[in-house]
Amino acid sequence: MHIFDQVGLGFSTAFTPHNLLYCLIGVFIGTVIGMLPGLGSATGVALLLPLTLTLEPVTALIMLAGIYYGCQYGSSISSILIATPGDSASAVVTFDGYPLARAGRAGQALATSAIASFVSGTLTIIPLMTLAPLFASMALHFGPPEMFALMLLGMASVVGFDAKSRAKGLTMAAFGLALATIGIDAQSGVARFTFGQVSLTGGIGFLAVVIGVFAIAEVMGQVGKGGAAPIRTRVRDMVISRAELRQIGGSIGRGGVAGFLLGILPGAGATLASFFAYDIERRASKHPERFGTGMLQGVAGPEAANNAAANASFVPTLTLGIPGSGTTAVLLGAFLIFGLQPGPLFLSQQPKLAWGLLASFYIGNVFLVLLNLPLAPMFASVLRLRYGLLYPLILLLSFVGAFAIENRMWGVGLALVFGAVGYLMRNTGSPRRR
């Protein structure tokens, strides 16, 4: 099938009213989740995944991907207004975004962030669509040794996601591998480490673990910390001049290219990309000493980079079955739950789903810019809600999600146990994601 036919098929799939609605719901929820400090895109996808199990796979994945890139937009709002990133990829935006907000330019910082995210998020879908089939056709020639090497690369990339210490990364990867051996062995049918418990024969559920380690542990990590008072902004403050647009144009281009190239590498992720883009901007600037005091380029570059990296992380995810980032690792789990196996044959065997998903990125980005430019001040009002009132509701949603996986309390118990494990991992600096 020619690439234009594939793109056409993708848009015809994504443009159904049903898929458009779920894409809109996904990006809206993603924006809100992204704004909530500490939750992040992996948590958001994990939290909502069980509730999408009754949907068509393509619809569910469009919604989950919408949550992913919606979070990239949303997390910038909290970075700029309260200097607390909703997601690690937006941490660098606080460097110049918050000083801009304190200087009364919060609206301009939010507008810059939305424009950079939109331009980069939309333009980088083109190389994503062209590179993905190339990757897949190359991977078709892989034999068992290459596949084994690929598995090792996958493990190595998981280690690299968050490791300040390689030893901790390796320990956590081995811990995950050890957990995966619990239950009936697919080859021999022997039940391993089940201790006679029927609930354990199916193994430790991926989703319950993800909800525990990401959602519950993050909530517990935020309990009692309170929050900074957000800076108010209005729609009329979000106007940026032509000169300012010219200033950020180059930053968006540089950030987008750097973000895409880094995002394509499994494990590099949007966080690294955004910090890298910030460094590029500082080096490219005639006034590097002003960075950190409120430069629009310090917002535009990293924002473009993290959105480009989020898109690029789908290249290894869809074509090699290797997660490009922590969130795509959760999304990869979602594919498997729906009975889909991302890899070299994915684009040719599931063209409607794969191209529909990629086409939905364009639509999602349009929705996001339409939502974020005029509604950013309204979204920002969520930040005025005290976290003490919010987290009990997040906990309830997490447990409903954990129950809905298999419609039994086992998942809730598992999520609770892994919430405690995740909290311990979080407080000991052990890697879980990114």
Place this chain on the structure above:
Amino acid sequence: MGRLRGERILCGVLAAGGLAMTIASFGYHLFGAGGRIGPGFMPFCAGLALACFAVWTLAESFVRSAREKAAGTPSDAADTSAGAAPAGERPASSGSERRVVLVFVLTAASFALSFVTGFLVAFGLLICALLWFVEREKPWLAVGIGAVATLGSWAVFVLVLQVPLPGGMLGLLGGA
């Protein structure tokens, strides 16, 4: 509990677990007929790797602590600056750790209670308890939010999304 101490306890538990898994994997047979790998092979590899890497992490923590002591920096303070909490977050105080333990205890109690009162009632009571006792909100606000969250969740999850949330022994607000 200091971060360093927590890290060492976690590593110790993981190392012991990995070792136990390695030993237990022999019971599942590492190799099957014709030299093929048996059901015990992967648990053996994973358990051994877990034990080794956990010991490595433990050793790394002792070495780091000794270096920091020599440099005159307290380990936990250094750990915090090294990024124990994610970017932009304040480190947890001992008071907030007590709150976290309380939240975990209340959540576990709700989990147990859900078998009697049903899922939504138990977790609605959890919301109420968290707001009242942990967040020190006014009782009427805690009860109000708990009730609205319970009924709202029932409407969304049970009525609209048809999630069969258990009604417990009392059969309250359960799904089909």
